[in-house]
Amino acid sequence: MAKTLYDKLFDSHVVTEENGTALIYIDRHLVHEVTSPQAFEGLRLAGRKPWRISSIVATADHNTPTNGWDKGLSGIADPVARLQIETLSDNIREFGAKAYFPFMDSRQGIVHVVGPEQGATLPGMTVVCGDSHTSTHGAFGALAHGIGTSEVEHVMATQCLVQKKSKTMQVVVNGTLEKGVTAKDVALAIIGKTGTAGGNGYAIEFAGSVIRNMSMEGRMTLCNMAIEAGARAGIVAVDDTTINYVKGRPFSPKAEQWDAAVAYWNTLHSDEGAKFDAIVTLDAEEIQPQVTWGTSPEMVVGIDGKVPSLEMAKNEVQRGDWERAYAYMGLTPNTPISDIQIDKVFIGSCTNSRIEDLRAAAAIAKGKHIAPNVKLALVVPGSGLVKAQAEQEGLDKIFTEAGFEWREPGCSMCLAMNADRLASGERCASTSNRNFEGRQGQGGRTHLVSPEMAAAAAVAGHFVDVRQFV
Amino acid sequence: MEPFVKLEGLVAPLDRANVDTDAIIPKQFLKSIKRSGFGPNAFDEWRYLDQGEPGVDNSKRPINPDFVLNQSRYQGASVLLTRENFGCGSSREHAPWALEDYGFKVIVAPSFADIFFNNCFKNGMLPIVLSADVVDGLFNQVAATEGYKLNVDLGAQTITTPTGEVHSFEVDAFRKHCLLNGLDDIGLTMQQQDKIKAFELNHQQTQPWLFN
Numbered sequence: 001m002a003k004t005l006y007d008k009l010f011d012s013h014v015v016t017e018e019n020g021t022a023l024i025y026i027d028r029h030l031v032h033e034v035t036s037p038q039a040f041e042g043l044r045l046a047g048r049k050p051w052r053i054s055s056i057v058a059t060a061d062h063n064t065p066t067n068g069w070d071k072g073l074s075g076i077a078d079p080v081a082r083l084q085i086e087t088l089s090d091n092i093r094e095f096g097a098k099a100y101f102p103f104m105d106s107r108q109g110i111v112h113v114v115g116p117e118q119g120a121t122l123p124g125m126t127v128v129c130g131d132s133h134t135s136t137h138g139a140f141g142a143l144a145h146g147i148g149t150s151e152v153e154h155v156m157a158t159q160c161l162v163q164k165k166s167k168t169m170q171v172v173v174n175g176t177l178e179k180g181v182t183a184k185d186v187a188l189a190i191i192g193k194t195g196t197a198g199g200n201g202y203a204i205e206f207a208g209s210v211i212r213n214m215s216m217e218g219r220m221t222l223c224n225m226a227i228e229a230g231a232r233a234g235i236v237a238v239d240d241t242t243i244n245y246v247k248g249r250p251f252s253p254k255a256e257q258w259d260a261a262v263a264y265w266n267t268l269h270s271d272e273g274a275k276f277d278a279i280v281t282l283d284a285e286e287i288q289p290q291v292t293w294g295t296s297p298e299m300v301v302g303i304d305g306k307v308p309s310l311e312m313a314k315n316e317v318q319r320g321d322w323e324r325a326y327a328y329m330g331l332t333p334n335t336p337i338s339d340i341q342i343d344k345v346f347i348g349s350c351t352n353s354r355i356e357d358l359r360a361a362a363a364i365a366k367g368k369h370i371a372p373n374v375k376l377a378l379v380v381p382g383s384g385l386v387k388a389q390a391e392q393e394g395l396d397k398i399f400t401e402a403g404f405e406w407r408e409p410g411c412s413m414c415l416a417m418n419a420d421r422l423a424s425g426e427r428c429a430s431t432s433n434r435n436f437e438g439r440q441g442q443g444g445r446t447h448l449v450s451p452e453m454a455a456a457a458a459v460a461g462h463f464v465d466v467r468q469f470v
Numbered sequence: 471m472e473p474f475v476k477l478e479g480l481v482a483p484l485d486r487a488n489v490d491t492d493a494i495i496p497k498q499f500l501k502s503i504k505r506s507g508f509g510p511n512a513f514d515e516w517r518y519l520d521q522g523e524p525g526v527d528n529s530k531r532p533i534n535p536d537f538v539l540n541q542s543r544y545q546g547a548s549v550l551l552t553r554e555n556f557g558c559g560s561s562r563e564h565a566p567w568a569l570e571d572y573g574f575k576v577i578v579a580p581s582f583a584d585i586f587f588n589n590c591f592k593n594g595m596l597p598i599v600l601s602a603d604v605v606d607g608l609f610n611q612v613a614a615t616e617g618y619k620l621n622v623d624l625g626a627q628t629i630t631t632p633t634g635e636v637h638s639f640e641v642d643a644f645r646k647h648c649l650l651n652g653l654d655d656i657g658l659t660m661q662q663q664d665k666i667k668a669f670e671l672n673h674q675q676t677q678p679w680l681f682n
Contacts, residue, residue: 015669021644036502080501132561148563150592158659197555390500417497436492438515
């Protein structure tokens with residue numbers, strides 16, 4: 001029978017199954033400082049050891065500061081944050097890991113940037129992490145999703161997860177994207193169509209000519225945002241783009257193992273005629289650069305659009321949500337998106353902090369300067385290696401000459417656990433993934449955009465159609 | 471884990487869709503390396519008028535009188551009634567930890583985000599999906615009746631209103647079994663360790679690169 005890629009990945013990891021509840025084997029366990037301490041403590045209390053240390057790759061990312069690294073750990077002003085980062089180091093020392101990139105290591109960074117760039121994420125794997133954006137790794141034809149801390153402990157102790165099979169959704173994007181329209185815009189346009197609950201209970205496979213022509217960085221951006229559509233996992237079939245990206249990375253298979261791996265990986269696609277439980281289609285030509293206006297990623301419109309009016313709400317519950325969003329965001333219905341002035345810009349996060357993202361933003365910023373009303377424009381590379389690569393290409397100079405701050409890697413203002421955050425009422429053009437109330441700082445107002453759109457907004461001081469710059 | 475069998479609990483209504491885990495427990499409280507003590511900061515940004523930080527005495531902070539859970543009639547609630555896609559966003563298990571520590575054992579909504587839904591069961595909490603119409607009706611009844619309580623029976627998979635209306639709900643058989651008996655997942659999975667070892671051996675032979 002024709003199988004979907006999700007079926008292939010799931011079925012090939014079933015250890016045992018009873019009445020639809022399966023125990024699935026986990027190949028890669030990514031660990032960071034925020035969702036792991038209670039899991040390690042659980043192991044310690046029960047006298048358990050990790051089942052397979054070589055599956056664990058760890059780094060500190062959520063809490064780490066993006067400046068003041070010359071002061072080392074003592075540069076972390078918040079003692080609670082510092083303790084959490086030190087606790088991860090202590091736990092890895094006690095329990096072990098295949099690889100650990102601690103705070104300030106040259107390879108440290110956002111766990112979802114570090115995994116792929118190290119070759120620790122490979123096609124065909126099951127990948128978990130106590131972080132919802134683990135869906136990112138699905139870009140490699142891997143089954144990857146976020147888990148809670150109890151499950152982090154469960155995977156450490158047993159190398160398995162108790163799972164029920166998800167339903168499958170195929171999202172097909174065909175056509176050719178206009179210049180200046182990116183994977184981020186595709187992701188936001190999909191969420192605008194499905195809603196943030198549209199993917200609940202599903203694993204999404206992204207397909208169509210747009211995805212086939214997309215770089216791995218773009219596919220990671222897309223799969224990263226699957227969770228914002230409600231789907232725990234997003235997947236893209238393996239092709240030459242995938243294999244070329246994986247080749248030669250530190251943890252990728254070598255020599256004769258490489259050929260065997262590639263032969264297997266080339267089977268990782270949905271079979272002809274495979275049945276999906278739902279199919280959503282979008283035309284590439286209809287996708288504009290996107291800007292969110294509200295407090296949920298589904299509250300999104302094209303750059304030519306306006307803040308929607310209440311008459312457009314589909315029901316009473318949505319009317320209530322929109323009214324609260326107008327008030328929180330300080331916006332009135334029918335305001336043109338390009339009239340919205342911004343205070344801060346954030347280019348970074350597991351969605352958009354890879355080298356390609358930085359290159360695209362730098363191309364817009366080059367030779368220009370941030371607008372006088374923009375108080376702060378942060379560029380936070382996804383990892384130490386991304387940072388080094390960008391500096392080698394001179395991107396840091398382009399950004400700093402344009403008035404941006406060039407920072408050290410980490411999650412930073414995507415969730416504002418460290419010192420990088422919005423003050424109440426401040427409005428930010430952000431390349432991150434969530435525009436929830438308070439996400440980037442209590443009272444902060446987030447508008448999600450692509451790196452190109454963020455750079456263009458920084459220069460203009462308000463949202464502007466990046467297609468006129470490219 | 472404490473078993474969950476039956477509960478008669480006061481209902482608190484949170485009339486919003488897409489309540490995300492950032493709202494349930496803001497990020498600054500995630501710096502804790504403990505599993506407990508999050509209750510006083512559940513819904514922190516809605517519940518208090520000032521900005522919350524870890525280590526602050528929450529009893530001295532100004533309360534937001536407009537936030538529904540602060541109304542005296544909902545004090546002591548153990549059932550949270552809410553709207554679509556509750557618990558969306560981050561996978562932080564601190565969200566169910568905070569709700570449980572606050573006192574909620576049952577959450578009723580038309581739908582939940584997948585990771586949050588799953589995390590509830592790991593903490594002895596029961597998320598119940600009822601149709602949007604039934605949830606709408608419950609919101610009306612709660613608003614009209616002070617001291618409104620629901621009777622939740624996990625064994626029978628029913629909730630009963632004060633007027634005797636009975637609504638059935640679905641629950642996965644395995645999760646139900648674990649909740650009813652307060653079973654620890656890890657202990658159960660360890661009973662399968664021979665199968666895990668056998669699978670792992672075969673997996674290593676067919677895809678040795680996964681074990682480098």
